[in-house]
Amino acid sequence: MPQGKVTTVPDDGLTTRQRRRQAVLAVHTGHGKGKSTAAFGMALRAWSAGWSIGVFQFVKSEKWRVGEEAAMKALGERVTWHKMGEGWSWIKRAGTERDHAREAAEGWAQIKRDLAAETYRFYVLDEFTYPMKWGWVDVDEVVATLAARPGNQHVVITGRDAAPALIEAADLVTEMTKVKHPMDAGRKGQQGIEW
Amino acid sequence: MPQGKVTTVPDDGLTTRQRRRQAVLAVHTGHGKGKSTAAFGMALRAWSAGWSIGVFQFVKSEKWRVGEEAAMKALGERVTWHKMGEGWSWIKRAGTERDHAREAAEGWAQIKRDLAAETYRFYVLDEFTYPMKWGWVDVDEVVATLAARPGNQHVVITGRDAAPALIEAADLVTEMTKVKHPMDAGRKGQQGIEW
Numbered sequence: 001m002p003q004g005k006v007t008t009v010p011d012d013g014l015t016t017r018q019r020r021r022q023a024v025l026a027v028h029t030g031h032g033k034g035k036s037t038a039a040f041g042m043a044l045r046a047w048s049a050g051w052s053i054g055v056f057q058f059v060k061s062e063k064w065r066v067g068e069e070a071a072m073k074a075l076g077e078r079v080t081w082h083k084m085g086e087g088w089s090w091i092k093r094a095g096t097e098r099d100h101a102r103e104a105a106e107g108w109a110q111i112k113r114d115l116a117a118e119t120y121r122f123y124v125l126d127e128f129t130y131p132m133k134w135g136w137v138d139v140d141e142v143v144a145t146l147a148a149r150p151g152n153q154h155v156v157i158t159g160r161d162a163a164p165a166l167i168e169a170a171d172l173v174t175e176m177t178k179v180k181h182p183m184d185a186g187r188k189g190q191q192g193i194e195w
Numbered sequence: 196m197p198q199g200k201v202t203t204v205p206d207d208g209l210t211t212r213q214r215r216r217q218a219v220l221a222v223h224t225g226h227g228k229g230k231s232t233a234a235f236g237m238a239l240r241a242w243s244a245g246w247s248i249g250v251f252q253f254v255k256s257e258k259w260r261v262g263e264e265a266a267m268k269a270l271g272e273r274v275t276w277h278k279m280g281e282g283w284s285w286i287k288r289a290g291t292e293r294d295h296a297r298e299a300a301e302g303w304a305q306i307k308r309d310l311a312a313e314t315y316r317f318y319v320l321d322e323f324t325y326p327m328k329w330g331w332v333d334v335d336e337v338v339a340t341l342a343a344r345p346g347n348q349h350v351v352i353t354g355r356d357a358a359p360a361l362i363e364a365a366d367l368v369t370e371m372t373k374v375k376h377p378m379d380a381g382r383k384g385q386q387g388i389e390w
Contacts, residue, residue: 022385024385067243068236176229176370179362192240
């Protein structure tokens with residue numbers, strides 16, 4: 001078991017073991033690559049720990065994450081994959097935005113039901129910062145719901161521009177920053193690498 | 196297929212399709228979480244694309260990455276997992292450092308053989324920045340070997356303090372920065388989350 005030294009020991013009345021087992025809320029934000037990819041890497045560890053995994057995909061297109069979805073599903077029935085509004089697109093078209101907002105709200109309602117029922121042990125809320133940013137779900141309600149989630153449910157939320165209240169509430173926050181990207185050199189994404 | 200707009204079109208005589216299929220050298224560096232986790236997330240995509248995957252684990256202890264290893268191996272025989280020097284430790288003890296350097300050099304020699312033979316389509320060189328940083332493998336030789344690798348082999352290298360020459364040579368570089376970590380609040384790592 002990897003060991004680490006903590007710099008502070010909280011006055012919370014918990015043993016190290018109890019503290020170690022507290023549920024984690026992680027946020028991967030920033031404008032670089034790897035936010036969602038690292039969340040799916042975490043899901044591999046969760047899977048190996050024997051946990052049930054719920055993925056909630058709030059991404060731009062149903063064509064994204066096809067690689068992750070295929071691989072995670074190949075790991076078996078402990079992985080459940082939710083795509084919010086099949087055929088969904090984040091591209092805002094006149095007259096259709098209302099539907100996207102509704103689909104995002106429905107996705108969040110499902111997450112709330114699953115958290116209350118302790119359906120999964122590990123949740124990936126992929127690109128969930130965007131519905132928060134755009135006001136399609138209420139940030140304060142998300143933070144309050146996550147803070148009050150029962151049992152030992154771990155949650156990782158990905159996406160750019162995470163709300164300050166979410167970062168404040170999170171246990172683990174990593175910012176991914178782009179240093180260099182193939183598109184800068186005129187190269188588009190490719191199968192196996194980008195999806 | 197996800198679309199993206201490139202800001203420059205290189206004068207390289209290649210079609211968009213040819214350019215799209217160029218092999219990628221990715222580097223995940225910085226002091227935050229998610230460097231290796233994102234590399235294993237990329238490996239999921241590579242697996243879904245039908246590619247063979249070689250993982251070379253230059254990590255602190257053989258007890259690390261057990262979750263990733265179990266999950267990736269569960270995906271089947273297209274995944275090969277190399278642990279450099281079983282029982283290896285980065286903890287420097289008097290009189291034993293020479294062995295670590297040798298084991299790192301042996302690991303790199305194996306990678307060179309595999310690149311030359313095009314053994315895999317996707318390589319994870321996990322925590323490989325450290326042997327470079329410590330002079331156990333030669334940075335210039337690594338960069339030259341990667342630049343000259345044959346065929347269409349994708350490589351992702353993880354670890355803190357990536358050498359400037361490696362960053363210069365890479366196509367995709369992401370820096371992971373710690374914003375907040377549970378250990379700051381006195382909480383140690385736990386199974387399913389940290390390993």
